[in-house]
Amino acid sequence: MTSRTGRRDQWRVGGELSLISAGALAEGPGPLKGTWLVGARRSYFDAIIRAASLDLVLVPRYGDAQLRWESGDGRWMAIAFGSDDLLTLVHDPSAASAAGFDTSNVKSLSYTSRFARLGVRYRAVSGATSFEAMPSLGVDDVNARANQNDIDKGLHRTTLPLSLRARVSTPAAGGTLSAGLDGGWQRHSYDIINTPPPTRLDPAPTMVIHRSLARWAADAGAWIEQSWFVGGERFEIRPGLRGDHFGLSDHWTLDPRIVVTEHLADDITLSQSVGRYHEPPLITDLDPIFGDRVMLGSSATQAAATVKTILGDDKELSATVYYQDLRQLPVDALTGATPISANGGEESGGLLGVSRELVDSQFGSYSFREAIGRGTAYGVELIARRNLGAWTGWIAYAYARSYRTNPTRGDDAHPYVLDQPHSLTIVGTTELGRWRLGGRLRYTTGNPYTPVAGAYQKSSGDWVAVDGPLLSQRLPDFFQLDLRVDRGWLRPWGTLNLYIDIQNVVNRHNPEGVTYNKDYTRLSYTNGLPIFPSIGVEYIP
Template sequence: MRTLLCVVCVLLASGAVAQAPDAGTLAGDAGVPTGELTKPPALLRQVEAAYPPDAAAQQLEGTVVMFIDISETGAVTNVEVTQPAGHGFDEAAVEAVKQFQFEPAEIDHVPAPVRIQYAYQFVFRAPEPPPEAAPDGGVQEPRGPVNFSGRALERGTRKPLVGAEVVLTELDRSTVTDSEGRFSFRGVPVGTHPVIVVLGNYDRFKTQETIEAGQETQATYYVQRRIFSQYETVVRSERERKEVTRTTLTVAEVQRVPGTQGDTLKVVQNLPGVARPAFNGGALVIRGTSPQESGVFLDGLRIPILYHFGGLTSVYNSDLLEAVDYLPGNFSAYYGDITGGVINVRSREPRTDRLHATVGLSVIESNAVVEGPLTDTLSFAIGGRRSYIDLVLKAVPFDDDSLQVAPRYYDAQAKLVWKPNSRHTFTLQGLTSRDRLALLLDQPADNDPSINGGLDVTTGFNQLRLRHQFREGKLTLDTHGLIGNTLLDFQVGERGLRIASTDLYLRPTVEYAFNDRVTVAGGLDVVANLAKVTASIQQPPREGEPPSPLVTEDLIHIDGDFTQYYPSAWAEVRWRPLENLLVVPGVRTESYVFTDQQEVKHTVNPRVAVRYALTEALTLKGGAGVYHSPPVQDEPSPGFGNPDLGAKRSLQYSVGAEWQARPEWFVGSEVFYNDLDDLIVRSSARVERDGESVPENLKNGGVGRIYGFELLIRRALTDRLFGWIAYTLSRSERRDAPGARWRKFDNDQTHVLTAIASYKLPRGWEVGARFRFASGNPTTPVLGAKRDDTTDVFIPYYGRVNSQRLPSFNQLDLRVDKNLVFDTWNLDLYLDLTNAYNNQSVEGVAYNYNYSQREFFKGLPILPVLGLKGAF
């Protein structure tokens, strides 16, 4: 008898998954750590376990599943049995695995420690007969041509099974599949022979093959994974983290979070520091700041819109993503022109093994992705999505024909990646997105006659991106270029606003690692927006200003061309004076140039982050920095705002700790404080511009403060379970003038709690739940109203701004998936149930025409979404 050893480990991930905030160090994105698993560990030396005598006497078999920690040198540092087999198999397997030697895994092309899952299989065989002696005294090997060969592939995905053992049990012969899943035998006797294929985490595959004289039998075996998933993850130890707080989500972890309909980007709203947006929309409210103060990036460059219709679904197909990085504050000098948080969406390269396709259908939209290689060095990916909400609503009868709704959206992505050699990578990417929402109002609103005739909103953008990455030795160069356009067309009756802009970006970066202790990085950012603006509309309300009837406001008419230009430069040093201490000082300079501006504005932003590993499991962290955000949207325009506005400033401080006793578990906590000044507020003064007196409209005169505590308890995806608990306690306040009372920001939420869990069951079932609780948003009470004789409407007068709160929010979302796995493709059927116990959230207050009566207006009731997703 002898042991049948599964010689290849099954990774808990073969994609890039950040196990904790700020995973990975700077790599190809020069300033944006990717944390990519560029090389999995490979088994160099195996030791065969002794078959336990008692088990052999009873002809027992077993499989021992274990976690193996592999160091950056390839040595086995720890073995932990997770699925014991008993009968002495566990002890024998552990003793053998401790003597294994691996070729180290690499994260971003650098050796790094990882944790893998390994299944050691014991298969009983009868004692072998004495081998036939060869003429030279050695052992006689089978002779003759190859007459039995084939491939072993994963059922449902067709991934090659590397290291699977193919056994001819009656002949006591076996072989191991290569990197393409191929195997072959020579001189197999004619006849029918039992065949088994075994590999850790896969069901044992059994069949029979008939060997005929003079012919080669070829077979393809589709082997079923015990817990099927399109995605795999790797639980890895971290080499270095340079941000104070960074959380990375991967497609593998979040494709099935309940309430998100499989949209990876929507899961960001469930992380610490992110408030719940109104109507569960797409606004990103990070640490109490307004959505305009945070930045959304795709591969390091800004994208103007992240979600369709403010939150239905994101504008970038989740199947083309690698991961999403979330930085709530104290981020490095790589990012600028924002005082809130950062969302960086990382797209992945197209697959190069073969042609792949994914098609998804639900009750609101359909989408598809096709990708694969064109040549040995060139690969492509194409994705698209189209909603059919407008088609569904047309089939629904309305009692009142005065309101007709026709919303629709679409987006598309195309990507080409060319790698002529190991040093150069060229990427060409095109994006497009378009939304339209039309409402027909036959009757004007009761308390505002100016709102009539209908509403028509169109938003969208197009982008063409070119990127070149160069890596050689210690030097990395990364250059991005972008040209695009953005459209906002908003029409309400005879009033409207249309902004059509041309967007230009250039971002070269460089990184050089002098040694293991010192790395320097820096770069330039050049952004230009050339806009054509046509407007005939009232002044929109600002943050903290309760709405009033628009009919009382004068129309502002604008028809002109405007330019906004933002050149910046940044540099930072990553210095490790001690093995367990990392210090990252950096600085960023920013300038702002606007049409009709009298003086160019400049800012300097020094920043520093410190991480200290107190023990192997416990890390202390802290950071401080200066952040500026330029005037945005209408703020620097002469008609609506003031082209001489300066940038808003935020002084950010944070301290915290991270505890990671096991690679799959992470606990992080942080206390933060943001001191804000030069906030933009309303002004009634007049100023001199081009020799004449004009309204100032806006000025830098407000101050603010944001402080709080964040907690994240997270379990990374393994075979069956993942999830997290996120809690934020915070307060965001501002003062609009010296001596004025402090008031709450519009987006202040004292408590935000999110709990998410997903578990994979046998037979392809998966269940998940998400529970959310959040304090209600601030609201300003109406104390009364008086009738305006000139317009015949009632004008409200308000109490103290944001002095009351709406009722708190709580909601449970559920999701059930059923995976159907076929030989060459797989199908996921799902039910995503939003607001499972039908608790409609309070989103605001509505008043009658004279403000004498009020009622809450509420969000959506229970919403079931059925869908399916097929892939091959």
């Protein structure tokens, strides 16, 4: 994430107001001939959804703010920023399920994610040598609460990260040598009250148990990279090496990498890269119910090649092919899951399975996992940009496949829950007199999910789903067309922009999850946003 430098001539205040959110931005001169920049934004999308009675289960509300100062010579910069995001359940508690997971007798559910960071950057340049260092501290706070069957459940996790990053670049050995350090300390605290995930000691837990965890972990990393230009700067060779120590797993890693770039012609560039990468484990895999255990991080070997050409001043084409070999992936080592029977386990697919992959590092433990999984990913990405008269736009297409193997399920590979083979995006804008018209069209293959093959009824009368083939079916394809019309008025006191956004113009019902009836004989889809218009105004001083 980057932020821009504020303007130093005089104080200016601008803002934006729309049907979805409101924000304000102020910038002006600061000490040491520097600049201040302060901004804040708050959405009220949750209120709009409630008022419109849209068929959504969870409604979001987000807010963020930043304060930035930079010295006039650019050597010093300080920044503070943070966010406050909330998801709230608005689904009818009398309904049995929604969005592919059980909501029966759920009286309330809320998920709050907050973070704050304070950092200072120092930058110095002496001739061809540059140095940069940035210490920072912060807090991450995740709080999830629910009441189901009149029983309070929840998770509260707080992380206090203290970090330092530094790098230096200088001419050496006939090229440029760069090296850096990054790392820090984190205090993890974990407080959970829920029915714990199945373990080998208790494969079918039923009691709500309270447990907590507090742990310090120190991570340290160092890297070095050398760059050489040969053949009259037509070729660049950039080998590198990175070493890390991950505190949660007490694991040392050493990763070699290399990038080679060739300028084949004045307007054609070919770049190839091969490298090894490691990722630390998640604190959420160290649920105290699992006992004192060591969880290793995952690793990946990646290779990619990109060819890019710029044709004149108005055309650009690029193509990238890549391959990844993934090892030591965390996978569910005990239970299988369907979208209903296990409330969206990682191999269920559907809305909750996908959501888990996206927020796994924040939300907490869902299952007992071990770093024994394997995976592969490969694909090709094509991008074309073009300016033609009053029109400007670009087209991007990707063919991408991603597979996972869980040894506890066998040696067969199955699609990853985020596997979407085809993805197409078309963006274009044009001038219509004093107005500007823009549009975006998106198409993607539907995500895979594990279907329910059948069900049986227990003596209690409850129905239990039986898994079908793992991730063998897909949601219908996603298609959405968005349009935007805007116009600006330039005045001595600033610029006033008026815009109208319409999301999902064709009002397509894009499925995001599956829902079954009580005995699993009928499937229905939970859809995303319908057509959603918004109007807003922006003032730029």
